[in-house]
Amino acid sequence: MVMDDVLLETKALQVGYVDKGQPRNSLHSDININLSKGEFVCLLGPNGAGKSTLIKTLSGFIPPLSGEVFVNNKPLSKLKLHDIAKTTSVVLTEQVAPSNMTVFDLVALGRVPYTGFFGRLSSKDVGVVNQAIHDVGLDGFAERMVSLLSDGERQKAVIAKALVQDTPLIILDEPTAFLDLPSRIEIMYLLKIMAKQRHKAILLSTHDLDLALQMADKIWLLAAGRDIEVGTPEDLVLDNGFSRFFNKEGLLFDNDSGSFKVVVEDTKPIYLNGRGTEYQWVSRALKRVGYKTTTSIGNYPQVEITSNGHREYTLQMPNGKTQKALSIHELLGLIQVSGN
């Protein structure tokens, strides 16, 4: 990537809090990270890792303890408030639900850095606001009251506010928290599209590991008391970055599936023969009840997927007894009865 494309950069950044009369409470130090135009980055880490503190520091809400954040090669600490407003827009965890405010009015507040003394919208501003409402998929919602929106719709409206602020950098603090799965996917996809099509640099913190793995250009891993790990999702998997990171947090990360492994004690072997999607799910079901599937026949139960139009599974126990099952529920029942 060309160096000119770097939008946000930190040099020897130390983040944390300063309480009056208390020693400085440093959470992380020597952070050297950067974010380029068009890049979609997810910040992952457990609660209490300092994600919010890092996000607040990068968006200029709290000053760094030491080091510097550079936006467009200019130090953030030297930028004026209204210049930051035109460089970085934020979506925060706090709920925005003012009474009597329409979606249009909420989104229009993003134009504040560009409007005059009384905040009157020009026809160009109105066009930008309507475009953003369309872009986030809220067509027809402009005159609805924000307080009547669902959580997902409201989050889209706040993202539209960030879009009309027309900044090269958008920082979002857990924008998918409180949302149901479809809304989470929708919001993540929307942000990824914005990064690609508008060449915006987008940083968001999230707990959605699987969505981040699928969509992020880069992942920043943060945990209390440890250095930040940065990389593309795939590199982090192949270099064991994830497993190293999460194993220390007491979780088993499975490099094959890209998800967390839930350890089931006392696994017994079982032979499974079949193909495709159905094989995957039968295998998962067997794993769940304590069996490890193999492809070699031995002195243990055998399952044959004989589905033909309708689902059918043949179970043969080591003693030669053969039974048929028409669903995974039935199959698991047979195995558990015969196995004991």
Added chain:
Amino acid sequence: MSIINKKRWLGFLLLGVGLIALFIVNISFGSVYISFSDICHVLLGDEASKIAYNSIILNSRLPQTITALLAGAGLAVGGLQMQTLFRNPLADPYILGISSGSGLGVALVLLLAGSVFGVSVSALGVLGQLTVVSAAFMGAFLVLLLIVFFARILRDNTTLLIVGIMVGYAAASVIGIMKYYSPKEDVQAFVIWGMGSFANVGWEQLKVFSPIIILGLLVSLLLVKPLNILVLGENYAHNLGLNVKRTRLYILYCTGLLTAVITAFCGPIAFLGLAVPHLTKGLFRTSDHKILVPAVILAGAVLSLFCNFIARMPGFESALPINVVTGILGAPIVVSVILKRRHINGSN
């Protein structure tokens, strides 16, 4: 969108017509009956059928009406500013403890002067009234300075709100001690001050009162953009380029000055500052302060004139204390607006 805009213009028209009508009604009615033609004559600078009518209209009803209008507008816009600044629907201009400050000031002169110096200020007439106004203003102004001092060092608004409320409690308790040890007559004078009145402001006082209130109202009109941004909360406001601390000071000075002056001259007028913003938000269904601030100013003036008219309705022996009327009228208004909103919002 055009339907909404039309409705808004209708709302402004309604308030404007209401304001003019109530202004005339306030001048026309009172304990003495004066015919409409006499009123027209007086207002046009002619003589009425009785000389006394000239004096009643020009020196009593007109200044009182202007006072009620300005005080209502000022308190209402102060209430709106506090509700927006603190993002709290229960906030009113007194939430910062400013009226408690003036109450303390007035208690000091009315109660303490009596028991310590043996002078009954309530019996001093015009001089006594001037003393009360000065004491009320001093008390309010000192509390305002205290609040501004805290606003400079405190980061978040909630803490500031708590400081304001605590100042109120502290003042109330000092007043309580003084009341406990004061003679009945002085306590009654203090209680009557606490019920508020628009009648004590004559032309002389209006020379001070009206320019300050008008200035406060103008400043509130200049603050519409920052108020709109603050609706989103301090963090979003900061990200949108607003200097939150400085804006907060401007708003505190504006509301503080309006409240201090109104309370000094009229006593702690209850409820208008809380009820009018709710009424206006219910009427205009918007959070845009470009509409809300002028609408609240108008609605505050209208409701205040209406209360003043009810308080001096012909048929009453003497005028009712204004706070009796504002409370009885204001409480149902707030409740009905909130119930209506709950109905619209469903279970939320």
